[in-house]
Amino acid sequence: MPRKQIAQFEVPYLQILDAQGQIDPQLDPQLPTDELLRIYRWMVLARATDQRMLKLQRQGRIGTFGPSTGQEAISVAAACAMGDDDWFVGAFRELGGRLVRGEPLTSPYLFYNGYEEGNLQPESSRQRLLPINIIVASQCLHAVGIGYALKYRQERAAAVAFMGDGATSEGDFHEALNFAAVWQAPVVFISQNNQWAISMPREQQTRSQTLAQKGIAYEMPSIQIDGNDALACYVAVREALQRAYDGGGPTFIEAVTYRLMMHTTADDPGRYRTSAEEDEWWQQEPLGRLRTYLTAKKIWDDDQEEALQTEIKAEVDQAVVEFEAMGNFLPDIPFDHVYGTRHASIEQQRREFLTNLEQEAGDA
Amino acid sequence: MPRKQIAQFEVPYLQILDAQGQIDPQLDPQLPTDELLRIYRWMVLARATDQRMLKLQRQGRIGTFGPSTGQEAISVAAACAMGDDDWFVGAFRELGGRLVRGEPLTSPYLFYNGYEEGNLQPESSRQRLLPINIIVASQCLHAVGIGYALKYRQERAAAVAFMGDGATSEGDFHEALNFAAVWQAPVVFISQNNQWAISMPREQQTRSQTLAQKGIAYEMPSIQIDGNDALACYVAVREALQRAYDGGGPTFIEAVTYRLMMHTTADDPGRYRTSAEEDEWWQQEPLGRLRTYLTAKKIWDDDQEEALQTEIKAEVDQAVVEFEAMGNFLPDIPFDHVYGTRHASIEQQRREFLTNLEQEAGDA
Amino acid sequence: MPKLNMVQAINLGLAQEMARDDSVIVMGEDVGVDGGVFRVTDQLIEKFGAERVLDTPLAESAILGSAIGMALAGLRPVAEMQFSGFSYLMLAQWEGHASRYRARTLGQFTVPLVVRMPFGGGVRALEHHSESREAYYAHTPGSKVLIPSGPRNARALIVAAIRDPDPVVFMEPKHSYRAFREEVPEAEEVGKIGKAQLVQEGNDLTVISWGAMMRPTRKAVAAVTEQRGAGIEVIDLLTIAPMDAGAVVASVTKTGRCVVVQEAPRSFSVASEIIALLNDEALLYLEAPVKRLTGYDVVTPYFGREKSYIPTVGRIVRGIEETLDF
Amino acid sequence: MPKLNMVQAINLGLAQEMARDDSVIVMGEDVGVDGGVFRVTDQLIEKFGAERVLDTPLAESAILGSAIGMALAGLRPVAEMQFSGFSYLMLAQWEGHASRYRARTLGQFTVPLVVRMPFGGGVRALEHHSESREAYYAHTPGSKVLIPSGPRNARALIVAAIRDPDPVVFMEPKHSYRAFREEVPEAEEVGKIGKAQLVQEGNDLTVISWGAMMRPTRKAVAAVTEQRGAGIEVIDLLTIAPMDAGAVVASVTKTGRCVVVQEAPRSFSVASEIIALLNDEALLYLEAPVKRLTGYDVVTPYFGREKSYIPTVGRIVRGIEETLDF
Ligand SMILES: Cc1ncc(C[n+]2csc(CCOP(=O)(O)OP(=O)(O)O)c2C)c(N)n1
Ligand SMILES: Cc1ncc(C[n+]2csc(CCOP(=O)(O)OP(=O)(O)O)c2C)c(N)n1
């Protein structure tokens, strides 16, 4: 039957640097050398930290954590594209981006060793970096509220929210994109589509061909990008930020990437995916291709690489030493931060707690 | 910059009978006369019931309720298109459809007078009619589960879920459409876009041009229809049901209509919209245009109309009489239905309750 | 001093705080142009504009979740849940974020915000519009839960809630919205969070209640006092959490008898906690079991039956008498 | 009889019920191919196929909401919340529908379903993976809340929950998942919902606990018994709601002293309700205040500090002794 079509939509895609590290000259953003090297360095540091954490976890020196190896490009490039006044609103797989934003190198260890101290941002920093968020998709809404506040205060700044592919199934994701669009809030939503939500493959998470098309539901500019291509990530985020600063409202970016390691150290991917699949994605991982490009561009060579690896190993070693030297974790600190005001009932429980603690010490 | 487009989408629209009651001959579904008259009769009955309820509410004979005047076409046509084995999963503005599905004429009064008895379906009926649902969008998920169960049991049947335009903002709406699409569950989602969610106009509820395009997020066949055109409603729902029966999964239908009355009897639309807007929509209301069409088609005339009105008034009168004669509402019935099993603590509270009740009677 | 009902009093408090501090933002479904379905936010949009009085789309988790973001970024949002019965849609944001941000960051990030919500029955409303579930919020560490009982304390407490450094659930007993008026001074009054109000002193028995139940409670107390000349002490809890344990314990230590009147279901409730508190601190002073006059552990009936399920003056009178006579 | 841990025991119960009744469907995040993040649903997809063991998308409200639909249409879904800390996302569906459908329709529509969820701390897990919030569900009328404490009762209770006509929240103490093994008979055992278990008789004091706290409780009781020769009665609650008031009251009426051990925060909790119950029914028998050995009213600390916040054997021993010596 002949029916009217009343609206049309398209989903664009961006890749600048392909899996072999070849650049599409038409799309080359011509980033300055120091910016390119800065991005690369953070990615290398993120990878090194991630791998060290894995080791520490296996040795029982920190608790369960979720590695981000293979996903360095998107959060690092986004963080590098961001301005100081922008807010970084992460989930739990943006280690690289967090470090770029000034998180102390010791924080990941502290956090994954079970101390809230790992959430503290340096007093000197702008502190526009929210702590790791574990309730899937819930942080998307915080970004919207922050965006609204920035707009209300007429700050030229935006909130950048990260979430996984699985996160797009949660109601909070939907509500966040809708609110952001209605408010035309300066927010950049970045879904790290790493193909898996624990054991759930992307194709079973949702029936849509792309995650990017979910933005159509909110009339939101949306794009799918190669999330392992640091240049595409940088360009797409910069564009989205520009739009946000200029009052153009939110953007949704689907960054196609891959979780090369286990979901968390408690997970065994062997139960649900093949190593062949993993191998294939290792061919497309972001560090190698960026290095190839930098080398081809002649702004990087093997000596520099070696020096960088040595330097970064020392940094990571140093951070671990510092972390392990930390010790003064006051036991009753939770009583200090239930409320911002003092209450007799909480103080009474604190006394009870401390008495108990003393007695426990005696038990031992 | 030249960017690839990786997916395209279109949103179709269907209107068969225009606001003047003119049919598009190319789209005429050629419904049998008795089916056309059946649809019309239910719409008239729904309107009459709605208006009577309004009167009763104003007289304090029932409590707050939300009128559906102006929205009769979509729920009635959908219910008429449905098979006996299909499930009707409503929100709270589908009075017509509920009546079609066999809800006793006394039930709306009972329900809106504060008695769960208004949710009872005749024992003789198929009972695939869920009670009114007040938590906006929550019922969408029930329809998905029912759809899954039907598929699992290999029944050739579907669940038809209704929701408002405002409902599309809730997380439950999103989660429901995603689950239904992933499961390819036989579900028809019908959003009655009546332009308002209490005082919130459709344009501020979401930024999307259409609600229909929200289905794209789930790769779900979606369509916008003239929800005041009973023929378009019937055709669209029948098509969607057919798809569901045939294993083609869910469909999303945006039915464009208008809430001609207040949100509920506790609401004053004068605070947020003009009567000019209301007047304009009165020109497009569904009963008049269907009657025009039936008359033009020469299967209906003024005498028949008059007879119908008389007949329906009598039916409505009779229902109100029956409703008002009902009285034996056992006070402790809530204790019977907390659980399907008996528990001492509940029974003890029941005794306490009954003792209190006796004493209260003494107080008076 | 103008005589205001509770709706007007809260409205006054909101308007004054908005005038005082431009970081205060009001948001929720129908709070703007419509002025709120109960008119609590009436005229605020005219006074402060649509940027500060936000008519949001229909999504409770988003309302709180975005309010949390605003609070993190330095605003002081006052978000409305249209009815408490729909607030469970935001409980994950409440339990997971609002109540935790301070602890999670050892005080570095905080979320000073208020969630207002009408609750409770007795207004012949539809399903989900009549429940009392203050215990959910009270049981959530990091939450402050306030329930005013009259226009004057409602105004003082909403002001306190807005200025408080912590997230506050402000539950408004809708049955009391227009039930009576009180003089509410134009001049600033700031309630004290964490403090109960000693409504009336007495030596024979303590009645503890809050919210809409304060009215039948006071009537019942008046009746018993008149009939028996008993000295009944009355406490209006006002803050549910963190509770004013001192006031409760001091009173019952003195009177030795206690009745708790609450609309919510009985088990695992605020009344239960009051009893537990008295057990901890005042057991040896108790001359009778503490009596819980509460809703029953049944699914809140539709309004046709609700009345019998909400404590009445007569029931409270009898409860007090039984406890006096124990 | 095979010796099973709790994970295996629940798995056995699920497998047997699925084999017995094809209306039983298991669903949730990662419950299928992965067998559940704790392996509670291990191998079920191999045994019963992907139509009966559903790996769902990541959305808790949808998991319960669609399970409600399935139950309305005659299935018996057993839905998993991956951790109780994410279950608040479905509380609106629980409070608004699962717990109400029967009452709303006077028994015409019912939702026999089970929501399983691991809860509680002590496993060095990330934020939101360590809470105990059984009180939320227990306070919701129409809800049944079960907490097993060992492999054998876990198997018997999951079977009972699946066959029950009502929605059941089945909270699995994750600290006990692999902590110990018990003999669990292959043959059918069906637990009794609403019945506590008298673990050990005694005349001097009653200890009431549930879930993971049963183990330190038993150890503490053994220690006190050994040291002092006291006769301590131990009750394992098993059903939190509707609670077995009879068992609790009978025991404390006999012993006159009571200690409640719970992991959840203290206020507005299950422990509070037990005290309220004893106040109602056994006050005159109490020779000492009922002691609450519980979590504190603080935001659950990250695991670096959590241990001190969970009741330990030593703390329970002291609590029992203090109550004996009162
Ligand atoms: C609301 C919620 N439900 C469940 C979980 C448990 N969980 C943690 S991560 C995860 C999968 C997330 O997948 P995705 O969004 O794709 O992010 P990724 O882990 O791949 O980075 C799940 C189910 C959670 N943290 N929050
Ligand atoms: C979850 C939830 N939030 C708020 C409400 C209060 N409320 C009832 S109807 C309504 C507006 C619904 O709008 P829409 O979905 O467009 O349906 P309509 O009333 O127009 O039929 C609101 C906000 C509710 N019932 N449920």
Ligand SMILES: [Mg+2]
């Ligand atoms: Mg993922």
Ligand SMILES: [Mg+2]
């Ligand atoms: Mg509407």
